Amino acid sequence: MSVDIEITVNGRPARATVPDEMLLVVFLREHLRLTGTHIGCDTTQCGACTVHVDGKAVKSCTMLAAQADRREVRTIEGLAENGALHPMQAAFREYHGLQCGFCTPGMIMSALDLLDRNPDPSEAEVRTWLKGNLCRCTGYQNIVSAIRACAAELRQDKVLGR
Amino acid sequence: MYDFVYRRPTQVSEASRILAGDPDAKALAGGMTLLPSLKQRLMRVTTLVDLGGIAGLREITATPGILKIGALTPHDEVARSSIVRAAIPGLATLAGLIGDAQVRNRGTIGGSVANNDPAADYPSAVLALDATIITSKRSIRAADFFLGLFATALDADELIVGFEFPLPRASAYAKLPNPASRYATVGVFVARFANHCSVGVTGAAGGVFRWTEAEDRLGSYFDPQSVAGMALERDDLNADIHASAEYRAHVAGTMLKRAVASAAAGAI
Numbered sequence: 434m435s436v437d438i439e440i441t442v443n444g445r446p447a448r449a450t451v452p453d454e455m456l457l458v459v460f461l462r463e464h465l466r467l468t469g470t471h472i473g474c475d476t477t478q479c480g481a482c483t484v485h486v487d488g489k490a491v492k493s494c495t496m497l498a499a500q501a502d503r504r505e506v507r508t509i510e511g512l513a514e515n516g517a518l519h520p521m522q523a524a525f526r527e528y529h530g531l532q533c534g535f536c537t538p539g540m541i542m543s544a545l546d547l548l549d550r551n552p553d554p555s556e557a558e559v560r561t562w563l564k565g566n567l568c569r570c571t572g573y574q575n576i577v578s579a580i581r582a583c584a585a586e587l588r589q590d591k592v593l594g595r
Numbered sequence: 596m597y598d599f600v601y602r603r604p605t606q607v608s609e610a611s612r613i614l615a616g617d618p619d620a621k622a623l624a625g626g627m628t629l630l631p632s633l634k635q636r637l638m639r640v641t642t643l644v645d646l647g648g649i650a651g652l653r654e655i656t657a658t659p660g661i662l663k664i665g666a667l668t669p670h671d672e673v674a675r676s677s678i679v680r681a682a683i684p685g686l687a688t689l690a691g692l693i694g695d696a697q698v699r700n701r702g703t704i705g706g707s708v709a710n711n712d713p714a715a716d717y718p719s720a721v722l723a724l725d726a727t728i729i730t731s732k733r734s735i736r737a738a739d740f741f742l743g744l745f746a747t748a749l750d751a752d753e754l755i756v757g758f759e760f761p762l763p764r765a766s767a768y769a770k771l772p773n774p775a776s777r778y779a780t781v782g783v784f785v786a787r788f789a790n791h792c793s794v795g796v797t798g799a800a801g802g803v804f805r806w807t808e809a810e811d812r813l814g815s816y817f818d819p820q821s822v823a824g825m826a827l828e829r830d831d832l833n834a835d836i837h838a839s840a841e842y843r844a845h846v847a848g849t850m851l852k853r854a855v856a857s858a859a860a861g862a863i
Binding site: 434436448452454455475476477478479480483489492494495496497499500502505543546547562564565566 | 596597598599600601603624626627631633634635645647671675694695696697698700701746775777792
């Protein structure tokens with residue numbers, strides 16, 4: 434069976450008819466060709482497939498495309514504006530918060546949800562929050578640094594009204 | 596995944612009707628257990644009835660003496676709700692310890708309780724607080740709801756629509772999470788009411804249960820010292836690659852003491 438869906442992805446409506454059992458991550462990657470969202474463990478653990486649905490970080494390997502019907506989805510491709518990296522992307526680059534880069538899109542989408550709730554997370558709060566995102570390269574140290582640096586920058590931007 | 600038909604009814608009655616007409620249909624709430632189970636082909640359904648299209652099942656309200664939580668309220672909303680934190684702080688703590696952030700954004704209280712995983716967190720609170728489970732057909736007392744390993748009093752076409760929690764004077768939850776899954780190796784929920792204390796234990800056996808010996812001691816004097824050195828004395832404790840039965844018995848005592856200390860510190 435198939436189902437008609439309309440999902441707003443990175444601000445643009447995407448309409449499609451997809452199999453009932455199609456996962457959101459498969460829809461993003463194979464239908465929309467947004468391959469920045471990765472499939473890692475495929476068992477709801479590693480977080481490489483993390484995207485935002487209605488502003489909240491979710492694992493897109495554990496959600497049906499049909500469940501995202503009429504919702505807003507944001508992926509890593511939706512962060513940069515006019516070719517300028519989002520501050521979180523820039524912080525990951527500056528602080529070397531990645532080695533192979535496989536987990537990075539999920540890390541960044543997850544970290545943005547954290548900052549949405551807590552603009553000034555402690556190191557412990559960042560580490561606790563990242564339990565749903567696995568990195569097998571970096572030991573997390575630089576990821577935590579990047580997220581806290583981005584948080585500081587965004588707080589500063591807010592103070593300066595940028 | 597095997598293929599299935601996806602349905603998204605807008606009314607509870609419509610969802611029940613689909614489930615009643617097809618024994619191999621299954622209700623989908625947050626899907627944090629169901630979807631991985633389907634993906635691994637641990638189960639097969641003909642129809643998946645997504646409850647996400649039904650309005651009004653996501654509300655948190657407090658009336659004098661009762662906290663009401665809609666079945667589709669995600670763990671994250673329970674954890675952060677100022678109403679829950681004021682009314683039953685232990686319940687908010689518990690919700691914030693489930694899984695990881697992404698799972699808490701999707702997983703729901705109704706889904707967790709209906710699934711009754713023996714290592715799930717919520718059943719311990721629902722049982723210890725003697726909550727009432729409101730379904731599409733009736734109201735069920737928590738004491739009559741949990742029937743052991745993944746089994747509940749729900750009929751196949753019966754859906755949880757919400758919960759009513761009596762307000763304790765103090766409450767707390769402590770668990771030793773499995774470091775990978777963050778399910779409870781053992782989790783202990785403690786509630787202190789005006790005339791009695793109640794302790795719900797999850798993760799330790801085939802299903803959630805009340806720890807009556809601990810309740811008796813806490814009923815006399817609500818203090819961590821009252822339960823110092825206690826360990827579970829049961830012959831049905833889980834033993835697996837994560838923890839032996841003996842270890843779980845001991846850890847339950849430690850979690851009990853921590854929960855009591857934290858409830859005593861935060862008592863209203």
